[in-house]
Amino acid sequence: MIVPNWLHQRAFLTPHRIALYEGEKEITFSELHELAKKKAKQLLRLGVKKGDIVAVHMKNSAKMVEIIHALQYVGAIALLQNIRLTREELIWQLRDSQASFVICDHAQSLQPMDNDIQLIEWAELETVPEQEGMLQTTYNLDDVATIMYTSGTTGKPKGVMQTYGNHWWSAIGSALNLGLHMDDCWLAAVPFFHVSGFSILMRSVIYGMSVYILPQFDAKKANEIILQQKATIMSVVSTMLQQMLRELNEPYPSTFRCMLLGGGPAPRALLDECARRHIPVYQTYGMTETASQVVTLPPEYLSKRGSAGKPLFPVQIRIEKDGKEAKANEAGEIVVKGPNVMKGYLYREEETKKVLKDGWFYTGDIGYVDEDGFLYVLDRRSDLIISGGENVYPAEVESVLLEHKAVKEAGVIGIDDEKWGQVPCAFVVVHEDEVVTEEELQQFCEQKLAKYKVPKQFYFVNNLPRNASNKLLRRELLSLLTGEGRSDER
Ligand code: ATP
Ligand code: MG
Incomplete structure (x- = not known):
């Protein structure tokens, strides 16, 4: 036309x-x-x-x-x-x-x-x-x-x-x-x-x-x-x-x-x-x-x-x-x-x-x-985590983490697990003037999410990988593990 x-x-x-x-x-x-x-x-x-x-x-x-x-x-x-x-x-x-x-x-x-x-x-x-x-x-x-x-x-x-x-x-x-x-x-x-x-x-x-x-x-x-x-x-x-x-x-x-x-x-x-x-x-x-x-x-x-x-x-x-x-x-x-x-x-x-x-x-x-x-x-199909047969949508877990006042950015991916197939794992950037422990975040998530959605591990990092559109690159999070050390507190 x-x-x-x-x-x-x-x-x-x-x-x-x-x-x-x-x-x-x-x-x-x-x-x-x-x-x-x-x-x-x-x-x-x-x-x-x-x-x-x-x-x-x-x-x-x-x-x-x-x-x-x-x-x-x-x-x-x-x-x-x-x-x-x-x-x-x-x-x-x-x-x-x-x-x-x-x-x-x-x-x-x-x-x-x-x-x-x-x-x-x-x-x-x-x-x-x-x-x-x-x-x-x-x-x-x-x-x-x-x-x-x-x-x-x-x-x-x-x-x-x-x-x-x-x-x-x-x-x-x-x-x-x-x-x-x-x-x-x-x-x-x-x-x-x-x-x-x-x-x-x-x-x-x-x-x-x-x-x-x-x-x-x-x-x-x-x-x-x-x-x-x-x-x-x-x-x-x-x-x-x-x-x-x-x-x-x-x-x-x-x-x-x-x-x-x-x-x-x-x-x-x-x-x-x-x-x-x-x-x-x-x-x-x-x-x-x-x-x-x-x-x-x-x-x-x-x-x-x-x-x-x-x-x-x-x-x-x-x-x-x-x-x-x-x-x-x-x-x-x-x-x-x-x-x-x-x-x-x-x-x-x-x-x-x-x-x-x-x-x-x-x-x-x-x-x-x-x-x-x-x-x-809910999320992108490619990012879906299946843990013990249950679907975990990273976006939902990230959204809960962001409700915590110490959390500036959060990224969640699935990592392999012998018992559950995969378990969620979180990468967190903490606000400069805040301190938070892995335990605190875990407890915070437990109040708001079903147990299988709660990240089993937390990694504190300085920033999250993002593309030119500033979107979180979850597929690159795993490689952060090799580069950045894990710590329990900041
Ligand atoms: P690529 O297709 O190359 O992986 P991309 O999908 O991020 O990149 P865009 O077209 O910029 O490229 O983004 C569209 C995507 O953004 C949607 O397919 C969806 O995954 C996400 N998105 C957009 N709006 C929403 C929304 N309201 N809630 C959740 N996700 C959204
Ligand atoms: Mg797309």
């Missing part, structure tokens, strides 16, 4: 509305459209063509938004790269995707680059003359708009092909859930190279909504923006929200209507604190392959706290166990279907076939749906 280019149409419909706030700067949709068109023509001059894969290696900024729209005007496919990747990971992605250009803030950090990949630095692009040429003022919804690599939490990252249609339906699904207000402004402190951040930009042009850009997350600054009534919605992951709460001494104004919390399991203690402090948290579940949210829980369902909610309007979910649909409250793999589900993994037909069957996407996550249709995400 052919639809108008979203920025083009938005600039025609509501040219004077503010598209972006960045520091003191305000950019209207009409200005953004002119800036993006100019950049598109400069990219044409540098040889970027329709269908090319062009990597974007930039920090959140209005400049990055311009580039994203410029690439859509050219009809090139944007490969959004995490700027926290190591050089090796980054080059691997560029080769894996066969990208031909990289647009970046600073070229120096990326050099030397492969010969067949052209580096384009923002400052240099600014000076390139424009070339007249066809700009894409329409989209085919089936065309690939973006490629984003999965976070690589469970294995090697895979390039996810997201179409214009995926982004469209993702934006529509979100609006049908959260509603649209004329004065909405979405605070963007999550990176645009993740689907959580990128989807804010697509919503902005589709809805005609302002975005307040933070170049990087800063808890104090984010609170300030909300308290000054400059933003009505914000997307966060739990560590961001935890930091914001620690800094916050007054209630948010009623104009702030949604704190969209996703990206990983939400610790129970955090949800409880938000409820106590009247923070309108919408818990949400989604992934790169579904172009952002698939399931969301609005705050009015207090009794369902801890659930990720019900599917967005265009989405269906189902829990599968042994090839059959599971009963209510029975755990199994979360399977989703909807127009926001990716086209497939780039150049990975076999892997795509494994996860996409009859339009259903097999998420690799385990969860259950209760009798009222609310989804509870």
Whole structure:
């Protein structure tokens, strides 16, 4: 299906509305459209063509938004790269995707680059003359708009092909859930190279909504923006929200209507604190392959706290166990279907076939749906611990550990055990000014968890292995044992 280019149409419909706030700067949709068109023509001059894969290696900024729209005007496919990747990971992605250009803030950090990949630095692009040429003022919804690599939490990252249609339906699904207000402004402190951040930009042009850009997350600054009534919605992951709460001494104004919390399991203690402090948290579940949210829980369902909610309007979910649909409250793999589900993994037909069957996407996550249709995400299938025939979900144990005031971070994995097959084992980072013993933590867990879920061993470490998306790499925890010594006290 052919639809108008979203920025083009938005600039025609509501040219004077503010598209972006960045520091003191305000950019209207009409200005953004002119800036993006100019950049598109400069990219044409540098040889970027329709269908090319062009990597974007930039920090959140209005400049990055311009580039994203410029690439859509050219009809090139944007490969959004995490700027926290190591050089090796980054080059691997560029080769894996066969990208031909990289647009970046600073070229120096990326050099030397492969010969067949052209580096384009923002400052240099600014000076390139424009070339007249066809700009894409329409989209085919089936065309690939973006490629984003999965976070690589469970294995090697895979390039996810997201179409214009995926982004469209993702934006529509979100609006049908959260509603649209004329004065909405979405605070963007999550990176645009993740689907959580990128989807804010697509919503902005589709809805005609302002975005307040933070170049990087800063808890104090984010609170300030909300308290000054400059933003009505914000997307966060739990560590961001935890930091914001620690800094916050007054209630948010009623104009702030949604704190969209996703990206990983939400610790129970955090949800409880938000409820106590009247923070309108919408818990949400989604992934790169579904172009952002698939399931969301609005705050009015207090009794369902801890659930990720019900599917967005265009989405269906189902829990599968042994090839059959599971009963209510029975755990199994979360399977989703909807127009926001990716086209497939780039150049990975076999892997795509494994996860996409009859339009259903097999998420690799385990969860259950209760009798009222609310989804509870338990954990990733690959991280499940089976101890004496009982299932232990590391996320649940980690969430309990995080309730202890001395615990800053926690990671739980299964280790082999003669009697039980596997037993849970915890890695804990303690807050700097706190002291806690293994025994205390064990007793704390025993009060809150069934015996078989209580970690049999605790290791105190200085930090936990995380990937460029700051997600815990449980598969690397075991190797910590060889590197870090075990101690009973800190
Ligand atoms: P990879 O697929 O390469 O291992 P990844 O799955 O971490 O990486 P993302 O697409 O960034 O890559 O993350 C999506 C995953 O994050 C989901 O599949 C799920 O495991 C987890 N997740 C997201 N939201 C929630 C949530 N509300 N509760 C629990 N887990 C969540
Ligand atoms: Mg994944």
